[in-house]
Amino acid sequence: MEKVAVDQVAKSFWASYFKDYGQMWCRDIPRRIKQAIKRELKATVIEGKIAPLAKDIGKDGTLSIEAAFVGKLDNQDAKVLVTATFNNEGKMQDLDIARI
Numbered sequence: 001m002e003k004v005a006v007d008q009v010a011k012s013f014w015a016s017y018f019k020d021y022g023q024m025w026c027r028d029i030p031r032r033i034k035q036a037i038k039r040e041l042k043a044t045v046i047e048g049k050i051a052p053l054a055k056d057i058g059k060d061g062t063l064s065i066e067a068a069f070v071g072k073l074d075n076q077d078a079k080v081l082v083t084a085t086f087n088n089e090g091k092m093q094d095l096d097i098a099r100i
Contacts, residue, residue, distance in 0.1 A: 029052075029063075029065060029084075029086070032084075032092055033050050033065070033067055033069075033082055033084050033095075034046060034048075034050050034069070036082075036084065036092060036095050036097075037069055037073075037080060037082060037097060038073075040095065040097050041073060041080075041097065041099075043073040043074050044074055045072070045073070045074050045075060046071065046072070046073055047071050047072045048069055048070055048071010048072060048078070049069070049070060049071060050067050050068070050069050050082075051067060051068050051069075051070070052065055052066070052067045053066045053067055053068055054066040060088065061087070061088030062085055062086065062087055062088060062093070063085070063086040064083065064084070064085045064086075065082075065083070065084050065085075065086070066081070066082070066083050067081075067082045067083075067084070068080070068081055068082070069081075069082060078099065079099070079100040080097055080098065080099050080100065081097075081098045081100060082095065082096070082097055082098075083095070083096040084096075
């Protein structure tokens with residue numbers, strides 16, 4: 001199942017109508033980064049939060065995000081810095097992970 005919020009107005013609608021649940025519908029970037037961390041670090045269980053730190057939107061529509069993950073990977077405390085690049089269709093193109 002793929003959910004795409006067309007624009008900021010649609011995101012605002014779902015967030016105001018369903019509150020926290022609606023906001024979770026529109027949080028596709030942190031969820032994709034979290035799953036990519038799980039795949040790259042070969043973790044079976046990942047619990048924690050992704051906090052975006054910086055972003056840049058290129059002229060070609062690519063989105064680069066720097067984020068921090070703090071939580072647990074396979075029940076061990078973990079801190080991870082992530083840089084992810086998405087194309088203009090929202091598909092992840094590049095991922096760099098650094099455990100702290």
